[in-house]
Amino acid sequence: MKKGNSDLAELHCVEREKVISVRKKLKTDRFFHSLAETFKAMSDPTRAKIIYALCQENELCVHDMAAIIGTSNSAVSHQLRTLRNMKLVKYNKVGKVAFYSLDDIHINNLFAEGLRHVEEK
Amino acid sequence: MKKGNSDLAELHCVEREKVISVRKKLKTDRFFHSLAETFKAMSDPTRAKIIYALCQENELCVHDMAAIIGTSNSAVSHQLRTLRNMKLVKYNKVGKVAFYSLDDIHINNLFAEGLRHVEEK
DNA sequence: AGTAAATATGAACAATTGTTCAATCGTCGT
DNA sequence: ACGACGATTGAACAATTGTTCATATTTACT
Numbered sequence: 001m002k003k004g005n006s007d008l009a010e011l012h013c014v015e016r017e018k019v020i021s022v023r024k025k026l027k028t029d030r031f032f033h034s035l036a037e038t039f040k041a042m043s044d045p046t047r048a049k050i051i052y053a054l055c056q057e058n059e060l061c062v063h064d065m066a067a068i069i070g071t072s073n074s075a076v077s078h079q080l081r082t083l084r085n086m087k088l089v090k091y092n093k094v095g096k097v098a099f100y101s102l103d104d105i106h107i108n109n110l111f112a113e114g115l116r117h118v119e120e121k
Numbered sequence: 122m123k124k125g126n127s128d129l130a131e132l133h134c135v136e137r138e139k140v141i142s143v144r145k146k147l148k149t150d151r152f153f154h155s156l157a158e159t160f161k162a163m164s165d166p167t168r169a170k171i172i173y174a175l176c177q178e179n180e181l182c183v184h185d186m187a188a189i190i191g192t193s194n195s196a197v198s199h200q201l202r203t204l205r206n207m208k209l210v211k212y213n214k215v216g217k218v219a220f221y222s223l224d225d226i227h228i229n230n231l232f233a234e235g236l237r238h239v240e241e242k
Numbered sequence: 243a244g245t246a247a248a249t250a251t252g253a254a255c256a257a258t259t260g261t262t263c264a265a266t267c268g269t270c271g272t
Numbered sequence: 273a274c275g276a277c278g279a280t281t282g283a284a285c286a287a288t289t290g291t292t293c294a295t296a297t298t299t300a301c302t
Contacts (some may be wrong), residue, residue: 013188014218014278015181022177022189029166032173035239036166043161044290045153052153056143060136062249067134068143075291077250082290096248096299097135106238113234117227118156135248165260183279194259198280203260217269217278 041086042111046071047079051102051111054089060101125130162207168200172232173222175210180220201220 005032013019042048049069053060060068066076080100083089091100102108134140163169170190174181181189198215201221204210209228212221223229 006212011188012238013185015185018178018181019185019188022181025177026170026189027173031239032166032169035235036164036169036239038235039160039162040164042158043157043164045150045157046290048153048157048160049147052148053143056146057139060139060143063247064134064136065138065142066194067132068147072292073249074251074293077136077248081250092287093249093298098249099139106234110234110238112232113227113231114156114159117159117231118152120227167260184277193262194279195281198278199260200249202280214268214279219279 018093037086038110041083041088042114044079047076047083050076050079050083051088052105052115054100055108055111058099061097061099063097065100152168158207159231162204162209163235165200167196168204171200171204172209172228175221175223175234176229176232180221180222182218184218186221 011019042051046069053065053068059097062073062077062080065080066073069076080089080091084091087103089100090103091098093099132140163172167190168181171186174186174189181193183198183201186201187194190197201210205212208224210221211224212219214220
């Protein structure tokens with residue numbers, strides 16, 4: 001008995017073919033977890049502002065981001081750590097200043113798509 | 122004194138021009154809140170699975186979604202309510218069965234962009 | 243060495259979240 | 273009218289979250 005359709009025999013549903021068809025195309029739990037994490041990275045106003053700012057100027061330091069979005073240094077730093085862990089931003093430190101930028105172009109695309117969605121509502 | 126640059130005189134930052142430039146392009150708090158909400162809608166594994174399923178078959182009932190993603194009816198229904206409130210899905214009821222579908226094409230695009238991002242990692 | 247600035251971090255807190263469980267509602271078939 | 277089924281809902285719970293505050297850490301300047 002193969003995993004994934006182990007309970008196919010006793011499958012109880014309304015539209016059988018649909019269920020079986022979608023089930024076949026279903027990704028792993030790990031995949032959906034990653035996917036959700038990616039969206040979650042952008043799901044906080046402060047982080048959204050940070051990403052937006054980095055879309056305008058592709059390098060900004062912590063202090064300036066705080067000045068731009070109007071929150072404390074600490075709050076921004078904490079959120080940047082989150083974004084760093086989720087691989088959405090990278091940084092390089094020059095002296096005592098840490099310059100952050102978006103990690104890759106996919107982030108821009110994804111974020112831009114979100115922007116478009118909200119703008120066209 | 123206009124709002125938004127009220128404290129421009131005493132603006133303390135590292136790269137002044139950048140800060141002023143990004144500040145000008147900054148959207149409202151309301152906007153960033155909406156933007157974050159949109160991403161948040163997709164930031165849970167169960168909701169991501171629901172949306173994914175609705176991308177494959179554009180109409181599915183609650184019971185079948187539960188069967189597909191392997192959770193309780195109740196959990197799915199709760200999440201569908203969230204998605205409904207956020208205007209990501211719509212539904213029409215036929216008899217006792219509620220068929221859900223994605224609210225508009227933007228959702229597909231946004232979600233697809235997220236998928237691409239995770240797949241190409 | 244000593245101070246200030248830029249960032250990072252840990253603890254603590256309230257607030258929000260997602261699931262489960264139980265109860266309920268509405269519609270269909272008998 | 274009844275029971276079965278699909279769906280919804282509210283309460284409750286643990287878990288996670290984002291900020292603040294205080295405290296490091298690191299580098300630069302004198």
